[in-house]
Amino acid sequence: MVKVVGIGDNVVDKYVHIKTMYPGGNAVNFSVFAKLLGANSAFIGTFGDDKEAQHVESVLKKLEIDLSRCRHFSGENGCAYVTLEEGDRVFLGSNDGGVTREHLLELTDEDISLIQECALVHTGLYSHTGHLLEKLGSLGVPLSFDFSDDFQQQQVDQYIPFVHYAFFSCSHLSENETKEFLRNNHQRDGQILLATRGSEGAIAYDGTSYFHQLPEYVEAVDTMGAGDSFITAFLLTYLKTNExxxxxxxxxxxxxxxxxxxxxxxxxxxYE
Structure with missing residues (x-):
């Protein structure tokens, strides 16, 4: 069974209109979706000491995610405030990662040993792991990075040399602009860049060819995590098929x- 690891952010998404909080965060979502898709899955991140942290950690344990390399600090867990409008998530604000931002991860020998057992590492812009990418990229394990939708070009220039798989949310760009963006930022053989564009579908670029995929249309209950589920399924399938x-x-x-x-x-x- 393939093993993968998500590194970085864990949050609770607080749905203010129904006073309900759900576990999430890009790195956590990757680890959970990978588990649901049949992988052996680990998460390396930082938990606070509040009820929010306890909920996320208990759910991940229930799902049998390997949390052996997680850290715990006194303080607020990552938290985002959300509402829904016709099934689409609308972010209202956050505490910018809480303890994940306040206590930046530094890789230990034990972390590196776990990572080198894996077929893939995934992290992203909200994971506060930019300072780790050069090291992660040198460990001989393919590295995936989610630039999300509010990336700056300076961040792309800084991070993408270390990344094997890069994901962007590009709903603000036309198809031609998206293709140009992917082409301009592709740096080396074997690197795959992929842009999701909401209802317009996704475009991938491998340095030679573009690949298009329209979304599967459903009556969405909640689009939270849809990008992370797309990324995870793409990566795990690509690890198996190379297609x-x-x-x-x-x-x-x-x-x-x-x-x-x-x-x-x-x-x-x-929640209260």
Missing amino acids: IVTSMKEAAQFAAKSCLVEGSFGFGVT
């Missing part, structure tokens, strides 16, 4: 299913 077209199709199907679940992957509890 971009097949991987994008599997990703679209899995992302559609995730839109039928409340929160990123369920497990909501009420």
Whole structure:
């Protein structure tokens, strides 16, 4: 069984209109979706000491995610405030990662040993791991990075040399602008850049060819985590098949299913 690891952010997404919080965060979502897709999955991150942290950690343990290299600090867990408008998530604000931002990860020998057992490492812009990418990229394990939708070009220039798989949310760009962006930022053989564009579908670029995938249309209950589910399914399928077209199709199907679940992957509890 393939093993993968998500490194970085864990949060609770607090749905203010129903006073319910769900576990999430890009790195946590990757680890959970990978587990649901049949991988052996680990998460390396930082938990606070509040009820929010306790909820996320208990859910991950229930799902049998390897948390052996996680840290704990006194302080607020990552928290985002969210509402829904016709099934689409709307972010209202956050504490910018809480203890994840306040206590930046530094890799230990034990962390590196776990990472080198894995077929893939995934992290992202909200994980506060930019300072680790050069080291992560040198460990001989393929590195995936989610630049999300509010990346700056300076961050792309700084991080992408170390990355094997790079993901961007590019709903603000036209198809031609997206292709130009991917082409301009592709740096080396074997690197795959992929842009998701909401209802317009996704475009991938491998340095030679572009690949297109339309979304699978469903009546969305909640789009939270849809991008992470797409990324995870793409990566795990690509690890098995080495085929971009097949991987994008599997990703679209899995992302559609995730839109039928409340929160990123369920497990909501009420809060005061």
